[in-house]
Ligand code: FES
């Protein structure tokens with residue numbers, strides 16, 4: 245984690261990217277036509293499914309370095325504070341991370357003194373209703389409903405919502421370029437969510 | 442519910458000035474936000490003449506919640522969903538359906554929504570109180586020296602309070618009494634320990650001289666200080682260290698930092714851009730307006746008790762009108778930093794303190810740092826200055842808490 249190899253600057257987070265995020269957010273919410281006209285071929289679909297399932301499982305298992313590997317160098321991990329989401333240039337989010345800050349988040353937990361995660365909060369993601377469609381260029385878009393059971397201090401807590409993905413193929417490997425996590429209670433009181441959603 | 446907790450609702454969250462909303466949240470006539478004044482549900486409205494009212498959100502008919510939205514515009518009237526009683530945004534009862542059944546003498550003016558009678562604004566910050574004496578004196582009298590500090594915070598954020606706007610909120614539940622959160626607001630002793638995860642991660646990834654690292658080591662020999670500003674308000678000043686050189690250079694890199702720096706420099710020139718960068722970085726002022734408004738960085742943290750062991754900790758973010766859009770993007774990405782990297786570790790300890798305080802066999806906690814070291818100095822305005830690690834914050838606000846809890850002041854709602 246302490247090598248500064250990947251994306252130590254953040255030129256890619258610019259107005260063009262924010263504009264693109266807002267378009268994606270709209271598309272993730274559209275009905276059938278978006279994807280029924282642009283089906284993803286079976287091989288890509290399977291690869292994408294493996295990716296998003298692995299991403300969830302690695303977060304649950306706290307295999308955070310491998311979890312980071314699921315993301316592209318120019319990625320966005322985004323948890324809006326409103327429902328539906330608003331433009332992150334205009335409203336605070338719960339979390340909005342580029343690659344660098346995502347690595348910061350992992351490095352914080354890895355210090356072993358991130359007391360919000362001591363002892364670690366155990367989570368289990370369940371993804372369902374997953375849909376895929378062909379996005380721009382070679383991008384695959386996906387959306388899913390999720391439930392996360394989080395266990396802390398012997399108590400269970402349920403988080404739920406829907407998630408939107410933009411998935412891209414880099415050097416033959418599929419990566420998460422954007423993950424937007426829409427909690428159904430995004431605009432309500434949140435508990436300790438310092439694990440990865 | 443605990444007797445003390447209920448008394449706090451009356452004496453603290455009723456009988457002193459309580460922060461409710463920022464003027465920018467109800468900027469337009471006939472807009473409103475729903476808020477809590479302690480446990481009371483209130484609607485903060487701006488009427489068509491732009492006057493602000495604080496109405497108890499409880500129907501005078503059978504008690505139903507009249508307004509069930511969190512905020513709204515173009516709302517001159519509120520109609521209670523249950524039997525359709527309708528109230529103006531001034532609280533006045535405007536219509537009672539089929540009123541003839543109440544007899545000839547029925548006077549609907551007896552059924553106005555109850556109001557919090559004293560509402561006062563200091564440079565955009567809206568406060569209210571039920572206390573007659575305090576209400577008559579007004580908010581300035583109550584804020585005392587902390588008003589100057591609010592002015593400095595506004596100055597950091599461009600100087601024009603009318604241009605400062607709330608841009609969303611991050612809301613968190615804390616499983617602790619509200620005072621466990623408040624204790625921390627002026628605690629200069631904890632960062633070196635509680636924020637280890639942030640400090641170690643930052644050191645590893647970005648090297649020395651970054652955010653908050655001036656809290657490591659002999660903090661009491663730094664020029665930072667803490668103050669009792671009177672009436673329970675306190676202040677912890679990080680600026681002497683944080684702004685000794687550029688605070689922006691100390692800030693952990695925000696998403697998009699490089700592109701925003703480039704864009705702003707091209708747009709307004711290097712010198713002006715530099716000003717915007719510093720303005721986008723936290724003010725370095727931990728200013729605590731008792732009992733529920735905390736200025737932290739460029740955010741407003743508002744604490745609301747929900748029950749003895751449960752509190753609402755809401756972080757309202759701020760942006761500035763009339764600056765290039767990139768400045769506000771930079772501000773927002775900066776304001777998302779501490780709530781992800783710093784506050785969660787503190788929160789874990791607030792909750793741990795609350796657990797510990799419920800051990801029946803031990804009554805006391807300690808708040809005596811620099812009580813016996815003769816380091817405090819008092820100036821001509823009665824402002825007491827101590828070293829940064831002092832417990833002056835806790836001692837000051839608890840003195841005010843005790844005074845209020847023991848007072849027999851007249852409350853306008855009884
Ligand atoms: S309770 Fe509001 S109209 Fe009856």
Ligand SMILES: [Fe+2]
Pocket residue numbers: 625631632635636783784787
């Ligand atoms: Fe802290």
